[in-house]
Amino acid sequence: MEELAIVVPVYNEQEMIELFVREVNKKTENLEIKKIFYFVNDGSSDQTLPLLKKLARQNDNINYISFSRNFGKEAALLAGLQATKESLITVMDVDLQDPPELLVPMYHKLKEGYDAVGARRISRKGEALIVSLFSNLFYKIINKVSTTPIVEGARDFRLMTRQVVDSILELRESNRFSKGLFSWVGYEVIYLEYENHERSAGQTSWSFRQLLSYSIDGIINFSETPLNIATFVGFISFLASVLLSIFYLLKTLIFGDPVQGFPTLIVLILLLGGLQLLSLGIIGKYIAKIFLETKRRPNYIIKESNIKELD
Ligand code: UDP
Ligand code: MG
Numbered sequence: 001m002e003e004l005a006i007v008v009p010v011y012n013e014q015e016m017i018e019l020f021v022r023e024v025n026k027k028t029e030n031l032e033i034k035k036i037f038y039f040v041n042d043g044s045s046d047q048t049l050p051l052l053k054k055l056a057r058q059n060d061n062i063n064y065i066s067f068s069r070n071f072g073k074e075a076a077l078l079a080g081l082q083a084t085k086e087s088l089i090t091v092m093d094v095d096l097q098d099p100p101e102l103l104v105p106m107y108h109k110l111k112e113g114y115d116a117v118g119a120r121r122i123s124r125k126g127e128a129l130i131v132s133l134f135s136n137l138f139y140k141i142i143n144k145v146s147t148t149p150i151v152e153g154a155r156d157f158r159l160m161t162r163q164v165v166d167s168i169l170e171l172r173e174s175n176r177f178s179k180g181l182f183s184w185v186g187y188e189v190i191y192l193e194y195e196n197h198e199r200s201a202g203q204t205s206w207s208f209r210q211l212l213s214y215s216i217d218g219i220i221n222f223s224e225t226p227l228n229i230a231t232f233v234g235f236i237s238f239l240a241s242v243l244l245s246i247f248y249l250l251k252t253l254i255f256g257d258p259v260q261g262f263p264t265l266i267v268l269i270l271l272l273g274g275l276q277l278l279s280l281g282i283i284g285k286y287i288a289k290i291f292l293e294t295k296r297r298p299n300y301i302i303k304e305s306n307i308k309e310l311d
Helices: 017-027 048-058 073-083 100-111 129-145 162-170 178-184 208-222 225-255 262-295
Strands: 003-010 034-041 062-067 088-091 116-121 154-161 189-194 302-305
Touching: 003 017, 003 073, 017 034, 017 048, 017 100, 034 048, 034 073, 048 062, 062 073, 073 088, 073 162, 088 100, 088 162, 100 116, 100 154, 100 189, 129 208, 129 225, 154 162, 154 178, 178 208, 208 262, 225 262
Parallel strands: 003 034, 003 088, 034 062, 116 189
Antiparallel strands: 062 302, 088 154, 116 154
16 A cells, blocks of 8 residues: 655644644545654654654554754754655644645645645634734735745645656755745645644644734745845946945035035935945854854754654
């Protein structure tokens, strides 16, 4: 029988795990497929790990990998994907916001010949207005400035073949933005649409600030446009100041120099100073990324796992 690896990052999700496994099993019971769960405990401080251990003892299709601390969802996804050996792989959130019943049509699509089938939320029901507004803005901006298209509303939830996952794992960068990486590797991908589901239990662990910084990371990692903007704006203002100085020189030569132009001076200093700081900030962002990449730190540290090769 064909095997499906289900990679699930979990962070303080004690209420959700059993419910998740039950729902996935129920909603996919008609699929002729053997499911193998890979839970990645991302440094939870609640009963998540003991619960995972118990489940792994009771079910031989449940695996867990446990980090030494919280490394973030991207790191957890990576660790999970690296642990899989199955020919089909899916990544899902544990909170049932990625509807497990979608796995059935996803599977059929894959059998039609696609390499990966993604899921796309077409409504954002039950989500804070400000989050929706900013996330719309994020998709607009990133698709303008990056050559790697990011489908609006696309989730990390997707079903992939071994080949696609191996390609993703070949991308060795440590600043990981999965939605971008998935898109970057290419292949035949189709997106299934669904309505947003609210979280079944527990709480979202993302604050608005984290979401914002995640979005900025996404843009910085997949686009050089911010750097180009800084260069362009810098060039224009340099040009403007050269022209202005010629203008003032001529004006002084022709009309003399009554002590004027003080406001202009202040405005110019502020303008140029501001532009320089802006450009430095943008450049600094990229340098920080380079700094992190050159340190070649591992994305995560595994403290324990029931998978022998990993423990
Ligand atoms: N998650 C994680 N590490 C973190 C934060 C979240 O592994 O630092 C997991 C979490 O347990 C869940 C998934 O990532 O399975 C999505 O998290 P959440 O539902 O909080 O995010 P949202 O759906 O609000 O984007
Ligand atoms: Mg969620």
